[in-house]
Amino acid sequence: MPSLDLTGKVALVTGSGRGLGLAYAQALAAAGASVVVNDLDEAVAEAAVKAIREAGGTAVAEVAAVGTTEAAERLVGRAVSEFGRLDVLVTNAGVLRDKVLWKMSDEDFDTVIGVHLRGTFTCARAAAVRMREQGEGGSLILVGSPAGQRGNFGQTNYAAAKAGIAAMARTWSMELGRANITVNAIVPVAATAMTETIPAFAPYVEALRGGEPLPEFLRKGEGFGTAEDCAALVPFLASEAARDVTGQCIGVGGDRLTLWSHPQEVSVAYADGGWSPQTIAASWHTSVGAAPQTVGIPAPKIPSSQEA
16 A cells, blocks of 8 residues: 655645644644644644644644735745645635625625635645645645535535635646646535534534534434544545545545535436527426436434434
């Protein structure tokens, strides 16, 4: 098996002071990589660095608000100035401003798009420039979401950004392939501050915080677990074992590892000479519209034995 050892590699993880980002940074450090931890809160970032160092890893903190070109170049520059290179980028930084369409403000939309979508773009561009200059390949690991794959009520901004991130992973995998830079999007599902706001998950997240394990129907059936459950995918994608894995959207959570399909045509119909509104209406329900696609993230299927 190709090596999973990341000794000598340097990784930058945005939004890695806590939660999933911290789990990714810790997993990379445990695999041998030197890590640049990024967070908006200096105390949180330094605490993450301390935890990594106490576990035997190597890390430094860089405080920056992801989104601008200046922030991206400063983060990549810190990796290079501190460790001499950059091999892995994980674009985890994010915010939420959830509201239904008619209540969402320009600021709500722009803030989420700026951090998630523009932040991923600017950081990936800066990292790609550096990796291409080094000439030794690298790994861009973009963080997506089920919301970006299926949509989610009240998350116009977030779902749009995450869908865009999946599209960027596919596009960049083609553009950067000749430079031996792999690009993948991961789709994590874990007990975090974000998922705690989902009523069906809330009691289980609270129980987990109290030391109780998550039930099997969640870990397997829903692919819902801890941040640490999701973290193993990151050092794998950063390693030589995944040199042939690129352009993919990979789900992880609980006991599940999944591969998301790319959007594709699922049904087709033809009309000699082309279509008119009348012929579309006449054939819709018996041709391409006979089995419409579902939308939204399915609600967890809670066994009756687990219900209160």
